[in-house]
Amino acid sequence: MKEIVADTKQIAYCGLYCGSCNKYLKGSCPGCAGNDKATWCKIRSCNMEHGYASCADCKEFANPMDCKKFNNFVSKIFAFIFKSDRAACINMIKTNGYESFANYMAENKLQSVKRK
Ligand code: SF4
Numbered sequence: 001m002k003e004i005v006a007d008t009k010q011i012a013y014c015g016l017y018c019g020s021c022n023k024y025l026k027g028s029c030p031g032c033a034g035n036d037k038a039t040w041c042k043i044r045s046c047n048m049e050h051g052y053a054s055c056a057d058c059k060e061f062a063n064p065m066d067c068k069k070f071n072n073f074v075s076k077i078f079a080f081i082f083k084s085d086r087a088a089c090i091n092m093i094k095t096n097g098y099e100s101f102a103n104y105m106a107e108n109k110l111q112s113v114k115r116k
């Protein structure tokens with residue numbers, strides 16, 4: 001089992017923190033960027049096409065919730081089940097930067113900023 005550490009490379013394109021995920025820590029998932037099986041994810045492919053580190057770098061949408069790739073029916077179900085708030089993660093990255101976000105997520109052992 002890996003330890004939770006602060007590492008900006010472990011931030012997923014959608015803002016989740018892979019570095020606190022059990023699958024990542026157990027070694028059964030390489031994390032978002034390295035997960036070539038995640039071809040289903042439009043957020044991941046969009047970010048890769050544009051060369052962004054996450055939707056926080058998006059030039060098209062200041063608020064990712066306005067983007068249909070980011071905010072759709074499936075993502076709402078996902079957010080409800082996992083109590084995640086990827087938009088809040090992206091906003092925190094925009095406000096505080098990637099390093100501060102990775103530090104916060106690792107210190108608090110969080111995959112997502114808590115949904116309010
Ligand atoms: S939802 Fe997409 S962008 Fe987010 S962690 Fe999963 S594969 Fe990566």
Ligand code: SF4
Pocket residue numbers: 042043046047052054055058059060061063064067068069070
């Ligand atoms: S907000 Fe939408 S368009 Fe912008 S990088 Fe994310 S998925 Fe792509």
